[in-house]
Amino acid sequence: MIKTAILVDGAFYRKRAYTLFGDISPAERAKELSAYCHRHIKDEKEGACLYRVFYYDCPPMNKQVYHPLLKRAINLGQSEDYVWANDFFKELKHQRKFALRLGRLAEEQAHFNIKPDVMKKILSGVKTIDELEEKDFSLSVTQKGVDMRIGVDISSLSFKKQVDRIILISGDSDFVPAAKNARREGIDFILDPMRSPIRDDLYEHIDGIRTKAPKLEKQNVT
Template sequence: MKRTAVLIDGGFFFQRVMFFGRKYFSKELLLSAEQLSQIIKKLVKLHIEDERSASRELYRIYYYDCPPPSNQVRFPIIPDGYKSAGHMDFKAHAPYRLRRDLHDQLRSSRKTALRLGELAKNGEWQLNSHSLKALLRGEKIWAELTNEDFHYKVEQKTVDTKLGMDITTLALEKLTDVIVLVAGDSDFVPAAKLARMKGIDFVLDPMWANTTGSLSEHVDGLRSFDIVRLIRDVTGQPVTTRPDWWDARIKNAAQLYENAEIAIAGDLEPDPGL
């Protein structure tokens, strides 16, 4: 059995799941921290039992993220009928509450290491990518934008460093045979090159996001699974916009998905070594 470590860039994972939820499900879809935790475990199971690979066993899941901000900031747009924009309270902001709850879920999950970085002191408002696309396609005009079309961007610190250090440690100490990295940028290329030099089978899961040539060049394979199906099965919510690729891909993946029952039991005692 090949020992396999699964490393997840939490910010990237969170945004990709929200993207698929927003694009293929009803706007009323609300994911809970427990459901996100289940999606993580099911995604890990699929990588562990990937039919394209030799038999694997889970060494550990590493999840990298930053604690969400807890301060208040002024909104970027003054709503009609108001004299001031008002403030956002990040402690009460639903997506940030969800991130905090997910961190609590992962802390109590067996074979899971939560690696938290730090946030920069200051941030800025940025236009959401789907709102920008709507503007460029002429589906929305600037005057129609609301505060819901923006998100507050705060730079993360030390997250990439911790991820790179863990890859290096896993490789140099020969703790695993396979590393699966769930991420989408090329910041980890130096660590991936080192791991491969040490004989580690390095697999990248970009969750169907486009990857740079430098990133895909320095890994041993790319492998992504059906996130839409994972969200549907965990939440029980119907898919409202059927993906064009679903019918062709879902038939081939069905048997693998149904058999992916590796025991990563979240209700077991936390790993004392973490």
């Protein structure tokens, strides 16, 4: 049996799951994630057992951030996203063999930006500044401590020989140094980017790509 640890980049998974599976309740999303991870185990022809699922994310912000279009502060602690995220984390704690690794958001740097696709329309003359709406803005905030926790856990699992295989659900390249260390220790390192594109040079630092995400029509892939 291949003892397998599954590491989930939470922000990445939630964004991809929304695209792939739609907008659902926190409880449904938690069960969906658990089922998604277990498919990696059940579909292993050589036989595999789940060591644990490690989920990495940041608690939502509970503060006021100034909105440049509305010209007033928005209380993020009263938003639907805040309630949804907290409920989602609570549901994950009830999933079997799940461990939450929470970092924090750089709240002091949080601000609203015009969405990139909207900015393109403005620069091309398709949309004007006067036509901007609240939905044309998105909150920009940086995660703190998430990548570090992923790297530490990959190294710890590898050096202590706790698992034979690590599956990382992510589309980021920040894991490369930790992946190199894991492979040096003989760990089979698999990446699941959930059908999002990854850089070609990442292939040399992993042992393969495997995903349980369904295919999307080309025009719908984000």
